[in-house]
Amino acid sequence: MRNAPKTFNFGEDHLTAGIALSIARGKTKGLISDFSRIKIRNSSKTVANIVEKGDPVYGINTGFGPLCTTKISKEETKILQSNILKSHSVGVGEPIDKEIAKLMLILKMNSLAQGYSGIAEATLDRILWHINTDAIPVVPAQGSVGASGDLAPLSHLFLPLIGLGKVNYMGEIMETSSLFDKTEMQSINLGPKEGLALINGTQFIAAHAVKVVEKLQSCLAQADIIGAMMIEGLQGSIKPFYNELHALRPFKGNMYVAKKVKRLLKGSEIMEDHANCNRVQDPYSLRCIPQVHGASRNAWLHLKELLEIELNSVTDNPIIIDEELTISGGSFHGQPLAMALDYACLAASEVGNISDRRIYLALEGNSPGVPKLLMNETGINSGYMILQYTTAALASENKGLCFPSSADSIPTSLGQEDHVSMGSIGGRKALQVIGNVEKILAIEMLTAAQAFEFRKPLKSGLFLEEVHKKIREKVAFADKDRVFATDIEAGIEMIQNQTILNAIEEVKERENLEMEIPFADEFEIY
Incomplete structure (x- = not known):
């Protein structure tokens, strides 16, 4: 594609529709710069500190949606994040086009890499691995109402992080467990807020x-x-x-x-x-x-x-500004x-x-x-x-x-x-x-x-x-x-x-x- 850069730094460089497509088609390589990694680590550390302090913050140590007043113990905050991926994976219908699912990964990477989401660096590295390896999750087309983000499709998109769901890899649709057997990868453990950060957002809409x-x-x-x-x-x-x-x-x-x-x-x-x-x-x-x-x-x-x-x-x-300011908007x-x-x-x-x-x-x-x-x-x-x-x-x-x-x-x-x-x-x-x-x-x-x-x-x-x-x-x-x-x-x-x-x-x-x-x-x- 004309004018596509050779490399793109997620969370730092300016993303356009053309560059997103160029990354999806392997013509531009997506990277996480050292600058972005510092912001990502700081945001993740902020979430960890919030959990330690125990003050209620939506989605970190509370339930979701109408369960926002339900307090979650420090020990259960990680279970909460994997459970949200499972419970919200309710999509139906034919899978969306593989390229659109790959665009969803790319767009989500660019949002999370800005360092306001509390996502762990290792989680972003795994998403980047999926993009670069072209191991793209299978996402059903129907089930999102377009707020509170594209919950159902994004949940399906990130099931493979915890070893569940299906992926389209080397021309074949397979269970994530089969992908792990072929690539010697393993599931990851999501930390506090990570599940919510992954499934909240407009990446299904934006990819389309x-x-x-x-x-x-x-x-x-x-x-x-x-x-x-x-x-x-x-x-x-x-x-x-x-x-x-x-x-x-x-x-x-x-x-x-x-x-x-x-x-x-x-x-x-x-x-x-x-x-x-x-x-x-x-x-x-x-x-x-x-x-x-x-x-x-x-x-x-x-x-x-x-x-x-x-x-x-x-x-x-919510958006993590610092330990004193998290905004549920x-x-x-x-x-x-x-x-x-x-x-x-x-x-x-x-x-x-x-x-x-x-x-x-x-x-x-x-x-x-x-x-x-x-x-x-x-x-x-x-x-x-x-x-x-x-x-x-x-x-x-x-x-x-x-x-x-x-x-x-x-x-x-x-x-x-x-x-x-x-x-x-x-x-x-x-x-x-x-x-x-x-x-x-x-x-x-x-x-x-x-x-x-x-x-x-x-x-x-x-x-x-x-x-x-x-x-x-x-x-x-x-x-x-x-x-x-x-x-x-x-x-x-x-x-x-x-x-x-x-x-x-x-x-x-x-x-x-x-x-x-x-x-x-x-x-x-x-």
Whole structure:
């Protein structure tokens, strides 16, 4: 990944979504610096002193949640910590993706390593071992309400520390006991507060948000390119992308998209061919690409900014400032990310929604030179008609998934936790919507490439000619009906592999070109 550092010091360096992904993929090595180790040891010592003094401090020598008034003896404080991992491991459903579980470990490391959680140095070293060895705990997808932290998924995440639960190791899901047999590791004994520090926090929500930031950025970038190709295929106007227009309503996302699309269309013979046509304006799905794609980019930027704060925050409870000041607060509450994830979910859905509208527009046959259903001989052939049925179904499904999870709350913990964020559900749902958008964009990409063919022998500019060439390497022009599901599968693979984004980068490198797009740095994940 671009700009990823070779090493990252947990608890000290500034973490971003891109760096977290780079650590998860083995491109950046996570370390605990000497500076962080001193803070970690001091915090752990503070907890030990609190236990010795015996004054009641939540989660150290008291029970949890509604049991916060139940005093725990000095001798039982360690048993309490392993019991909390066991009792809170109540997740259900299919396991989350291994990379998301690994991101949870990485994000939790960065929070605990800041030295306000009372975690033992040896415990963090073991978590780091799991990250570096790629022995990733199996975490069920369902069971978190997003406050008091992601309790259930984080409990499953850290069961292997005490020899329980399952891990995904070397391509195999196994019991932790089998992992220990293979690696000659042993379970560890958790000290006072450690169990609570491990399971309090927003790392399930935040790990999903990291993936949302990555995948939605990819969809947005490809939607701009595909939209530009559709403009050429349908001979839309370039005027709605002029800087002079967007300077009068200067939203960052709008200005970025307008400039990018205009640059992609530069040097196009297709656009020049109808420069003086008598069509006054295009339908919204073409004309309003900067406004719609741009609004979704603004939502993405909002999520990225909030996520970056969260990735560098301490989100467990209580917070250990010093022996005289421990604070039982609510920094584990997922609301800051929950609301932003719901916003991003809507933003993703709208990218798919307008993409479906452009596909429909392409099939109508109202653009000179482009036949109805994108095929010359229809009747015996249905052409691209039914591909739009699929995008309509996906777009509609996404609309149903856009109800904000954060708008709901069900009291838990006998009313002690009487308002929860449901951000865990919002994070999973946002990824589901983005997965559907990838499929919609794949179909629009195939549709735009088909419309593009009818502009030959005219050529586009350097960028879109290369993009079209890359598409045609995987999916041929269709002059009669065939099993389009095969084309769609190839298209989805191209979207997920960022084939057309890579094509743009290849042209830039080959021709020594710069796009010079405003706010470009802000729309990167680093």
